[in-house]
Amino acid sequence: EIVLTQSPATLSLSPGERATLSCRASQSVSSYLAWYQQKPGQAPRLLIYDASNRATGIPARFSGSGSGTDFTLTISSLEPEDFAVYYCQQRSNWPPEITFGQGTRLEIK
Amino acid sequence: EVQLVESGGGLVKPGGSLRLSCAASGFTFSSYSMNWVRQAPGKGLEWVSSISSSSSYIYYADSVKGRFTISRDNAKNSLYLQMNSLRAEDTAVYYCASGNGDYDYWGQGTLVTVSS
Numbered sequence: 001e002i003v004l005t006q007s008p009a010t011l012s013l014s015p016g017e018r019a020t021l022s023c024r025a026s027q028s029v030s031s032y033l034a035w036y037q038q039k040p041g042q043a044p045r046l047l048i049y050d051a052s053n054r055a056t057g058i059p060a061r062f063s064g065s066g067s068g069t070d071f072t073l074t075i076s077s078l079e080p081e082d083f084a085v086y087y088c089q090q091r092s093n094w095p096p097e098i099t100f101g102q103g104t105r106l107e108i109k
Numbered sequence: 110e111v112q113l114v115e116s117g118g119g120l121v122k123p124g125g126s127l128r129l130s131c132a133a134s135g136f137t138f139s140s141y142s143m144n145w146v147r148q149a150p151g152k153g154l155e156w157v158s159s160i161s162s163s164s165s166y167i168y169y170a171d172s173v174k175g176r177f178t179i180s181r182d183n184a185k186n187s188l189y190l191q192m193n194s195l196r197a198e199d200t201a202v203y204y205c206a207s208g209n210g211d212y213d214y215w216g217q218g219t220l221v222t223v224s225s
Contacts, residue, residue: 034211036154043204043215044146044154055213087154091210096168098156098210 002026004088004101012109019075021104023088028068032092035064035073038103039084047086048073075106083108111135111214113205118219125195125223131188131205131216139163139183142209145190147201148218157203158190173199195223 003026013019023033031051036044046055048064051071061076075082088101117129131143145157158179159168167179178191188205200223206212 032210036212038154043217044212045215046208046211046213049211049213089154089211094210095159095166098159100154100156103153 001097002029002090002092002099004090004099006086006088006101006104008104009102010105010107012107013078014109015078015080017078019073019078019082019106021073021086021106023066023071023073023101025069025071025090025092029090029092031067032090032094033064033066033071034089034091035062036087036089037082037084038087044087078106080108082106111207113207113214113216115203115205115216115219118203118221120222120224121195122225123196123223126191126193127195127221129190129192129203129205129219129221133186133188133205133207136207136214138186141207143181143188144206144208144212145179145188146204146206146212146215147199147221148204149198149201152201155201159209160188161209192221195221197223199223 005024007022033051035048038044052064063074065072085103085105087103112134114132144159160179176194180189202218204218205216207214
């Protein structure tokens with residue numbers, strides 16, 4: 001099983017600041033990594049797929065980078081609506097395996 | 110507008126059964142793989158099961174294999190999850206999601222609580 005480890009667990013920042021979230025895989029997932037945003041009481045929303053491609057309707061302040069085992073989600077300038085939990089997810093050995101990271105909570109400082 | 114609407118959740122005793130449904134609209138349902146993903150209270154996301162567009166390929170997480178059955182009816186634009194032999198650790202919000210490996214659309218989820 002491929003394990004995804006996200007860091008930090010919690011990130012405290014202010015609106016307008018830059019956020020950098022990390023996701024590390026226990027073995028290479030090539031570029032088969034996605035990022036999701038989840039707000040309280042809502043379903044997750046796909047932000048980034050294949051490591052660096054923004055999903056439809058996602059603002060340009062969100063960007064993804066990395067390949068192999070180390071990945072980063074960057075939010076260039078935080079808006080109030082960006083404070084949420086972020087999950088990475090790999091599909092490298094799909095089928096049959098899909099795994100998610102444990103999440104990073106981005107909170108207002 | 111793409112819509113996925115889950116139903117069928119509720120309170121069930123350990124060992125019991127429940128059938129979840131997901132009604133899809135706003136896209137060509139029969140062309141897409143569909144999936145169930147769950148989230149235990151206060152926890153992260155866990156992939157549960159996937160089914161290909163024509164039901165030719167079906168996959169399950171080890172945690173539900175042998176107990177859960179995924180199916181779909183393309184004529185009714187609907188996805189299903191039959192859950193048997195339910196355990197306390199199956200308590201979660203169950204989401205249906207479209208996509209093959211990446212999940213671009215999600216429903217709002219339905220809560221399944223397994224408790225005596």
